[in-house]
Amino acid sequence: MTSNKIAVVGGTGPQGKGLAYRFAAAGRHVVIGSRSIERAEEAAAEVRRRAGDGARVSAADNASAAADCPIVLLAVPYKGHRELVSGLAPVFAGKLLVSCVNPLGFDKAGAYGLDVEEGSAAEQLRDLVPDATVVAAFHHLSAVTLWEHEGLVQEDVLVCGDDRTAKDEVARLAVAITGRPGIDGGVLRVARQLEPLTAVLINVNKRYKTHSGLAVNGVVHDPRAA
Numbered sequence: 001m002t003s004n005k006i007a008v009v010g011g012t013g014p015q016g017k018g019l020a021y022r023f024a025a026a027g028r029h030v031v032i033g034s035r036s037i038e039r040a041e042e043a044a045a046e047v048r049r050r051a052g053d054g055a056r057v058s059a060a061d062n063a064s065a066a067a068d069c070p071i072v073l074l075a076v077p078y079k080g081h082r083e084l085v086s087g088l089a090p091v092f093a094g095k096l097l098v099s100c101v102n103p104l105g106f107d108k109a110g111a112y113g114l115d116v117e118e119g120s121a122a123e124q125l126r127d128l129v130p131d132a133t134v135v136a137a138f139h140h141l142s143a144v145t146l147w148e149h150e151g152l153v154q155e156d157v158l159v160c161g162d163d164r165t166a167k168d169e170v171a172r173l174a175v176a177i178t179g180r181p182g183i184d185g186g187v188l189r190v191a192r193q194l195e196p197l198t199a200v201l202i203n204v205n206k207r208y209k210t211h212s213g214l215a216v217n218g219v220v221h222d223p224r225a226a
Contacts, residue, residue, distance in 0.1 A: 007069035009033040009062050009076060009088070012043040015100060016075035018146025019138060020057065021047045026176030029056040033065030050147070063091050071096045071169075073138070078103040078114065078121055085128045093131035096166050099191070100138040101125075102198040110203045113196020120191035122160075135161035135170045136191040137182055139198050142211040146177070155213035157182035160190040180221045
């Protein structure tokens with residue numbers, strides 16, 4: 001990538017703000033996007049305070065944030081995902097799009113994965129923006145852990161996508177959060193398993209009053225990849 005900038009569309013929500021904080025604290029220039037520029041500015045100010053002196057965090061509407069950055073993270077609710085992406089498709093073209101979206105439902109029995117016509121939110125994003133490169137990652141990181149935990153998060157980031165170079169780029173982004181590269185989980189269709197797995201963690205959190213995460217045993221990381 002020729003730029004250090006990362007846009008976080010949905011950066012005013014808990015997960016988006018937590019990811020923005022982690023990347024800003026690691027020295028990346030983060031642009032927080034929102035439908036409301038006022039909300040984006042409030043979130044950017046909060047992230048700057050949390051990330052400390054020298055943190056580069058700016059605010060913009062979603063379209064301007066995406067236009068200004070080669071990497072765009074989508075951390076938005078699944079409800080309205082199709083409409084939002086369709087509206088931003090022209091500015092998303094040519095970008096590396098990182099989908100953190102989890103299509104989930106909730107009822108009295110707990111959280112569960114929703115059926116998605118395209119298979120997953122990430123595949124829906126790919127179909128709506130065929131001129132972009134889509135990678136799915138960061139689904140299972142707790143928003144509370146991202147924002148409140150001091151130091152590196154002791155979890156692994158699972159990454160899937162059809163473009164190996166793009167997957168490697170996103171895997172390196174995980175170093176800002178875990179201190180090690182993300183783990184290649186396969187092609188983009190694997191997002192069909194990654195996204196609803198978040199429901200399992202939510203149910204675990206509710207049962208055990210915790211903020212659970214995933215760690216993959218048996219993977220030896222190449223230190224050069226970090």
